[in-house]
Amino acid sequence: MGHKRVKAAVLSLVVLGLGQIFNRQYVKGIILLLIDILGITFFSNTLAHAIWGIYTLGEAPSQMVLVDGITKNVPGDHSIFLLIEGIIVLILFLIFVSIYIYGVRDAYQVGKACDQGELTPGVKLFKYKTDKFPYVLLILPAIGVLFITVMPVIFMILVSFTNYFAPEHIPPANLVSWTGFQTYIDLVQLKMWSSTFFGVLSWTVIWAIIATTTCYFGGLLVALLIQQKGIRFKSAWRTIFILPYAIPQIISLLVMRNLFNGQFGPINQYLAFFGLDKIPWLTDPLWAKVTVIVVNMWVGIPVSLILILGILTSIHRDLYEAAEVDGASAYQKFRVITLPMVMFATAPVLIMQFAGNINNFNVIYLMTNGDPKVGDYRFAGATDLLVTWLYKLTLDNSQFNIASAVGIVIFIMVASLSIWSFRKTASFREEDIIQ
Incomplete structure (x- = not known):
């Protein structure tokens, strides 16, 4: 008693989706596994840069440089773009973490149901708890609210703690910096x-x-x-x-x-x-x-x-x-x-x-x-x-x-x-x- 739930939870904790596959929730397991692969691939390349961008708001502004007698624009960091990109990446990371927690919890609960005899091998376990179906339908509008409403509010809050005003601190020619509650x-x-x-x-x-x-x-x-x-x-x-x-x-x-x-x-x-x-x-x-x-x-x-x-x-x-x-x-x-x-x-x-x-x-x-x-x-x-x-x-x-x-x-x-x-x-x- 209790072995299946623990194994399923540990497997999902190690690799998202393995717990569901172990519980024979093959469709859900494959979907979560793909999300895990995409998430790790994406955040391994972007998360560190996003945190750096929000923390520093850039280090080198765009400059006009004379090269071989020709004035050229050398692109630099754009503080506002770095802030927006950082917020988006962090929101996506929180969504990914939420999905990961859900995957581990779901694997444990389904395994627990199997241990208690509520579900038996061979049934289509990805249909377990169909009362959660309304939540699936609410995911898309919730994501829309998150990026169309919540993200601009977060951006506005963060900008109020900077010196983003004309003409001294307007990117890309100049960088923006944090000023706290000033x-x-x-x-x-x-x-x-x-x-x-x-x-x-x-x-x-x-x-x-x-x-x-x-x-x-x-x-x-x-x-x-x-x-x-x-x-x-x-x-x-x-x-x-x-x-x-x-x-x-x-x-x-x-x-x-x-x-x-x-x-x-x-x-x-x-x-x-x-x-x-x-x-x-x-x-x-x-x-x-x-x-x-x-x-x-x-x-x-x-x-x-x-x-x-x-x-x-x-x-x-x-x-x-x-x-x-x-x-x-x-x-x-x-x-x-x-x-x-x-x-x-x-x-x-x-x-x-x-x-x-x-x-x-x-x-x-x-x-x-x-x-x-x-x-x-x-x-x-x-x-x-x-x-x-x-x-x-x-x-x-x-x-x-x-x-x-x-x-x-x-x-x-x-x-x-x-x-x-x-x-x-x-x-x-x-x-x-x-x-």
Whole structure:
């Protein structure tokens, strides 16, 4: 008893796949053996170089050298390429180690089943535990998430600990080096960065709260009005209010930008026609913030409207009839029946809208481009959010290390607030109701 499981585990530990072949799982054993051969061959040539690349970020930059009277470019190390390649190799190595651990564990478990008489020689043991089949199907999307989502996040985190910024440390002419937490220290202590960071951060939080609440409760109000008794042509009203959502957002926002143009916009033209002063909708910091909030309501309320309309139609009429029998007023029915049921169903979506507004790039960039300018802000304007400031830092000014630090701040804000808020919602705590 117990000899088969030990032999299978030891064989897989020595050479991946041998334990499965010993257990007569020939298909699985051959697949794991091929993975073992490919892995050892690949990592023997790349793993050491990947670790060296991440540790040093290169030693020799590209140089222009005069050879026989001709200036030639001598390629050197590219710090960013070395960092990216190193991350990819290390991720692949972790996947390989995970497969190796799985192979040893699987060989032991199948051997244990054979020792206990649950499986007998001659059966097709590679079909053992078919309940694991869903995990096989999840492998491909999991790998996609790993390389498309996780790897860029890791890269961004690592870049924030370097001096990767223009023009002194841009490869391949110059190398990048590790600077530890200096970027984060500069972001909160160095005045030319800290004033911008805290100013943009505070506006981002204010914007996210106001934009979320106005769109959500605006959509709730419109939905309640449409669903009122006696309102005719409900389908027509729904269609009218959903149209702003159906039109591509870029078109709506560019039209709004022209409407609110301070000099030639139709809104200010009408104000001037009636003898009123023109309003600096997009050129005054306060008015620009008010304008983007109003425009965001125009494009955001239909989203909440569609969601809440569906929930309102699903609330059983018996609840309202029972409340009317008890003498409840319209406000009491709304407070006790409508609002709790709507909030219960939409709380996770509300949290997602809040997180989305923190990263609401389109409205800010297309309406104001982050402007108007603020004197002591560095590469940012009065309406810039962290995400639009990050865009300007990278695409316009090549301040990649500061941008990476800002990206980490955005990630921490969105992830922590979303997870904490979602866990506090009734729909999360009462998840077992729908299971």
